[in-house]
Amino acid sequence: xxxxxxxxxxxVLLIVAVVLTCDYFIKDATLRAVANDMNNWAVVIGAFAxxxxxxxxTVRHTRAIYQxxxxxxxxxxxxxxxxxxxGLGLFTGSVSSPQYNWIYTLIVQPLSSALYGMNAFFIASxxxxxxRARSIESGLLLVAAIFLMLLNAPIGGVIHPILPxxxxxxxxxxGATGMxxxxxxxxxxxxxxxxxxxIGQEKTPLGGAD
Amino acid sequence: xxxxGIVSWVIITFLFSGIMLGVLYLSSTHKxxxxxxxxxxxxxxxxxxxxxxxxxxxxxxxxGTSTLYDTKYAGDTAAALTILGYTARQAVKMGSxxxxxxxxxxxxxxxxxxxxxxxxxxxxxxEYIEEETVQFYxxxxxxxxxxxIGMMHREKVAANFIFGGHAAEAMVIAESGAxxxxxxxxxxxNVYQLPYYLVSCDYTLIGEDEFAAxxxxxxxxxHKGIIFGQDITKLIxxxxxxxxxxxxxxxxxxxxxxLST
Numbered sequence: 228x229x230x231x232x233x234x235x236x237x238x239v240l241l242i243v244a245v246v247l248t249c250d251y252f253i254k255d256a257t258l259r260a261v262a263n264d265m266n267n268w269a270v271v272i273g274a275f276a277x278x279x280x281x282x283x284x285t286v287r288h289t290r291a292i293y294q295x296x297x298x299x300x301x302x303x304x305x306x307x308x309x310x311x312x313x314g315l316g317l318f319t320g321s322v323s324s325p326q327y328n329w330i331y332t333l334i335v336q337p338l339s340s341a342l343y344g345m346n347a348f349f350i351a352s353x354x355x356x357x358x359r360a361r362s363i364e365s366g367l368l369l370v371a372a373i374f375l376m377l378l379n380a381p382i383g384g385v386i387h388p389i390l391p392x393x394x395x396x397x398x399x400x401x402g403a404t405g406m407x408x409x410x411x412x413x414x415x416x417x418x419x420x421x422x423x424x425x426i427g428q429e430k431t432p433l434g435g436a437d
Numbered sequence: 438x439x440x441x442g443i444v445s446w447v448i449i450t451f452l453f454s455g456i457m458l459g460v461l462y463l464s465s466t467h468k469x470x471x472x473x474x475x476x477x478x479x480x481x482x483x484x485x486x487x488x489x490x491x492x493x494x495x496x497x498x499x500x501g502t503s504t505l506y507d508t509k510y511a512g513d514t515a516a517a518l519t520i521l522g523y524t525a526r527q528a529v530k531m532g533s534x535x536x537x538x539x540x541x542x543x544x545x546x547x548x549x550x551x552x553x554x555x556x557x558x559x560x561x562x563x564e565y566i567e568e569e570t571v572q573f574y575x576x577x578x579x580x581x582x583x584x585x586i587g588m589m590h591r592e593k594v595a596a597n598f599i600f601g602g603h604a605a606e607a608m609v610i611a612e613s614g615a616x617x618x619x620x621x622x623x624x625x626x627n628v629y630q631l632p633y634y635l636v637s638c639d640y641t642l643i644g645e646d647e648f649a650a651x652x653x654x655x656x657x658x659x660h661k662g663i664i665f666g667q668d669i670t671k672l673i674x675x676x677x678x679x680x681x682x683x684x685x686x687x688x689x690x691x692x693x694x695x696l697s698t
Contacts, residue, residue: 251440251443252439252440252443252446252447252450253440254438254439254440254441255438269506272543273506273542273543276541276542276543276545276546278542279542279545279546279573280542280545280573280576283568283572283573284573284574286567286568287573290568298591339577342582342583342606342609343579345609346605346609349609349612349613350608350633352612353608353611353615353633353636353637354636356615356637406628409628409631409643409644410644411671411674412644412645412671413626413628413644413645415667415671416512416626416644416647416648416649416667417626417645418454418457419648419652419664419666419667420512420515420516420648420652422454422457422663423461423652423660423663426458426461428461428660428663429515429519429660431515431518431519431547431651
């Protein structure tokens with residue numbers, strides 16, 4: 228990337244960052260309109276970038292088919308599906324047409340739901356590893372987790388009314404305070420990285436090293 | 438003039454920004470360069486890369502499923518891309534194969550340029566394979582997750598780095614990485630995903646650790662100054678909380694009133 232391009236990109240980045248920051252704090256109709264336009268530009272650029280993604284996918288999977296890699300049937304299926312989706316969108320003129328929605332509702336959504344459901348099994352296997360009381364810390368984690376499970380599961384209150392109360396106390400005191408401390412740190416960290424980008428010390432979003 | 442209810446936000450933002458910029462100025466002019474110990478997370482990144490090199494297996498990297506203009510996780514993505522620059526350079530230096538999985542098309546050209554630069558910097562540009570070293574998967578979180586998991590299983594990766602903004606797919610990716618025995622280092626500011634990383638990964642950069650690691654790994658030593666600035670602002674925040682709690686205990690709500698102004 229040429230130095231002129233990098234400097235121009237840094238200047239644009241600075242202007243956009245200042246306008247959007249001011250829009251957050253200052254109540255002004257003109258500023259709001261400019262900020263809205265800038266946000267819309269981001270959406271338009273995102274739409275253009277989707278073409279880059281499609282190109283990258285097509286090249287990689289066409290290469291896999293051409294080189295007869297072991298996974299070439301999947302590559303062919305992916306390219307075929309992509310062509311069907313793009314074709315259907317162009318043919319019906321909308322991504323909200325009944326035909327497009329039909330494929331989306333019957334294929335994409337169930338697959339997504341199935342993957343989301345897999346989280347339950349992964350949580351179980353991860354919990355098994357985490358709750359093996361091999362140290363004082365993991366022992367404490369195990370005890371806290373038992374109380375929190377008894378808080379959320381109806382059986383906790385049936386065993387003894389105090390058990391859910393202990394769980395709630397752990398959640399409200401240790402959990403909430405710990406989470407808030409992390410959130411304050413995240414807020415400060417976000418401010419720091421934002422400042423580094425705005426003043427041009429951080430060149431990563433422009434695709435360049437420092 | 439100012440939007441309602443954010444006067445304290447304006448004051449705190451400008452105060453904290455001033456402190457950070459001041460420290461950054463002092464470090465960039467070499468008037469005061471704070472000494473910062475190496476973060477254990479960075480040691481874990483080096484260890485994972487070394488392990489992958491010894492095993493002769495590839496390294497997988499995910500900079501998240503968020504964009505660079507996401508209101509909540511843009512900082513994560515930027516930090517993940519900075520860490521990617523370091524990871525890529527180290528992987529190339531050690532001779533490990535690197536595979537970067539991308540979810541967002543807007544992140545794709547940025548990641549490609551960063552990795553390309555890493556290969557060029559190590560005088561191995563011929564080892565960078567277009568569309569293979571940095572692979573675009575899908576902006577859909579589950580589409581990305583399945584592609585990334587598939588890649589990890591096929592390539593039998595020895596190290597997996599999960600940074601940037603991830604949502605529910607974080608658990609599936611991290612646990613799949615653990616299943617194949619990869620050494621995993623993760624980082625996130627998503628507090629809902631952190632517990633999953635903590636149980637599935639070998640090392641987790643919690644919250645702002647990810648930003649601090651990005652600043653630490655930056656080639657520019659003055660960037661480390663901002664970590665010191667962050668620490669000062671954190672101390673001020675903690676002092677404000679303690680002061681507010683003490684005053685509120687004695688019936689004085691001045692800090693609370695200021696923060697809600």
